[in-house]
Amino acid sequence: ILNVEQSPQSLHVQEGDSTNFTCSFPSSNFYALHWYRWETAKSPEALFVMTLNGDEKKKGRISATLNTKEGYSYLYIKGSQPEDSATYLCAFTSGTYKYIFGTGTRLKVLA
Amino acid sequence: DAMVIQNPRYQVTQFGKPVTLSCSQTLNHNVMYWYQQKSSQAPKLLFHYYDKDFNNEADTPDNFQSRRPNTSFCFLDIRSPGLGDAAMYLCATSRDTYEQYFGPGTRLTVT
Numbered sequence: 001i002l003n004v005e006q007s008p009q010s011l012h013v014q015e016g017d018s019t020n021f022t023c024s025f026p027s028s029n030f031y032a033l034h035w036y037r038w039e040t041a042k043s044p045e046a047l048f049v050m051t052l053n054g055d056e057k058k059k060g061r062i063s064a065t066l067n068t069k070e071g072y073s074y075l076y077i078k079g080s081q082p083e084d085s086a087t088y089l090c091a092f093t094s095g096t097y098k099y100i101f102g103t104g105t106r107l108k109v110l111a
Numbered sequence: 112d113a114m115v116i117q118n119p120r121y122q123v124t125q126f127g128k129p130v131t132l133s134c135s136q137t138l139n140h141n142v143m144y145w146y147q148q149k150s151s152q153a154p155k156l157l158f159h160y161y162d163k164d165f166n167n168e169a170d171t172p173d174n175f176q177s178r179r180p181n182t183s184f185c186f187l188d189i190r191s192p193g194l195g196d197a198a199m200y201l202c203a204t205s206r207d208t209y210e211q212y213f214g215p216g217t218r219l220t221v222t
Contacts, residue, residue: 032208034211036211036213041215042215043115043212043214043215044203044211044213049209049210089153093208095208097142097161097166098156098159099144099156099211100153100156101153101154101155102153103152103153
């Protein structure tokens with residue numbers, strides 16, 4: 001059974017703090033790892049699609065790294081702002097249009 | 112501008128009464144997905160369409176059916192909703208295996 005794990009489940013940080021979360025996924029039959037941000041009452045929004053081992057992607061203050069050999073990806077947020085408060089989801093695919101999501105990391109940034 | 116639209120946002124149905132959830136997209140994407148997310152759990156893929164080709168996940172109950180009459184629309188039919196089918200239902204689209212674009216979801220309550 002393929003499983004995607006995210007940690008921590010939730011966290012609270014102060015505005016201005018930097019933070020990171022982990023997504024663990026199967027290291028075999030890897031095709032891509034997606035990161036999404038899901039704000040309350042809105043649609044999940046794609047952040048990154050990562051495909052190559054060693055990939056590093058960045059969008060503003062948010063960045064992500066990928067290690068396909070050991071099966072993990074980190075998402076980093078530098079200088080967290082209240083508007084970063086959301087649930088961050090990762091999804092693994094072996095390229096068959098089947099996406100296996102983690103349960104997400106719920107981030108709350110306190111002003 | 113909304114790109115993936117789901118109607119209604121909230122749906123209440125009675126135990127055993129058939130219900131249909133709808134999804135439409137303006138992106139002209141060839142792949143459409145339906146996910147079920149129960150409280151605090153990961154979104155779970157129910158099925159997807161690649162163009163007109165329907166792909167059911169092995170563990171999706173027979174109670175769940177889908178229709179895609181054209182590129183823009185996709186429907187989720189629950190033939191006889193049970194209490195355990197209460198969940199958030201997310202529709203998503205993609206161009207092949209690129210990132211998915213999600214609708215805001217329909218929260219289904221079964222009374």
